[in-house]
Amino acid sequence: MPQLPLLASAQPEEILLPAKPWFVVVTLFAGLAANMLPLTGMALLLRPDCLALILLFWCIREPRMIGIGIAWMLGLLMDVADGTVFGQHALAYALLAYAAEYFRRRVLRFPLWQQAAQVAVLLLLCAALVALVRIVGGAPLPRWSYAVGSLSGALLWPPITVLLQWPQRPTRSAAEI
């Protein structure tokens, strides 16, 4: 049996070990913490919404565990952490989780970089919803740089996929059996 390439995404046919719930929770909190990093200037501009990205990953991979409800609650946490209007991120993340549930079977058939392109669209949709809520609330139109975070998030999709799948890859001894 050929050894699995560890630095590539698992193919849809591959059977992965079930994701451990504590690992999912820890990664989601890591995403939340990454969103709270004190960044300024250029880094702030480039900063992707890590929580949305990791949430999207688990929504696509583990839809039974992470769904719209959990996404919504994480959105509320994000609203408090950012000091924004209550419900803004919650609404966006709920929509993101729904879109993930809708697209998940299709997305997984593509190679990683094509998945990233589709993730970019989902993240942009999420960002556009946030912008819409704010504009209705009286905020000025965001500048073009507002979309940069979504695109950088999509660029992070391949490495995040590989990283988060790592614990689920069958060990080598198991593969040899």
Next chain:
Amino acid sequence: MRHISVDPPPFFHRGPSPLARLAFFGIVSLALLFADTRYRYLENIRMVVALALYPVQRAVQLPGEALAYVGSYFSSQRALAADNARLKEQLLGDATAIQSFPLLEQENNRLRALLAMSARFAGASVAAEVLYSGRDPFTQKLFVDKGDVAGVQLGQAVIDEVGVVGQVTRVFPYMAEVTLVTDKDHAVPVKVQRSGVRSVMYGAGTGRVPELRFLSPNAEIQPGDRLVTSGIDGTYPPGLAVAEVTSVERETGQMFARVSCKPLAGVDASAHVLILAGAAVAAPRPEEPAEAESPRKGRNRRKG
């Protein structure tokens, strides 16, 4: 007669459909949005969640702080010496002002008492460290590491070593949210230090320069003028530096001059700020029922 159950067996049961769940959470979100923007019902919940998130926030800050600490440990002796020399020079330069300040203050207080004017702002203030700048691209905010526990109150003015940074708009137990003067429609009553012309500076949002609105084209103002707080709002104590005028456009045919300005304080760069304790007490608003009833009278007065 018994029917065969049309429900899927329980091991396939997955609750309401995704669309139904999305609709439910969407409606709850919209209700929250409405309740938060219109009525601010949810500040207590926000406070509790913020308190729960506080340890995470501090934990995330640790690596950066550790890096800064290590960096400062290795900062060269020459840089420190230069810094020290510069600070000493500055202290010497300010020495006359500092030494004569108590005398002047005393004298000023006496004169103000003689004139029966309200006492100027004087009070202890809280030094705070900036935790992080707000990541919301639609507003201009800072989060500082002093909150309710340290005595920070809503509406207090926040300054740095150069000038006004903003105003406390939300207080959590261990941190506070400061809205910057550059935030959209954040108004600061100012006056031109040179000529005394009063106006109000409005922030314009991210990446846009604040401007003075409703200044007549012949107002005594020019590029390079310093704007200081006028203190007539009761929030900002008078005399704090706010901004510098960068351009004045006087177009004939326009009702008002277009005055844009640049904030003096490092509104998005300062790492330490001072939260001024106790907002200056504003004079009670004069009653004006007569004016509301007869607008004509008011117009006449304005003319005269």
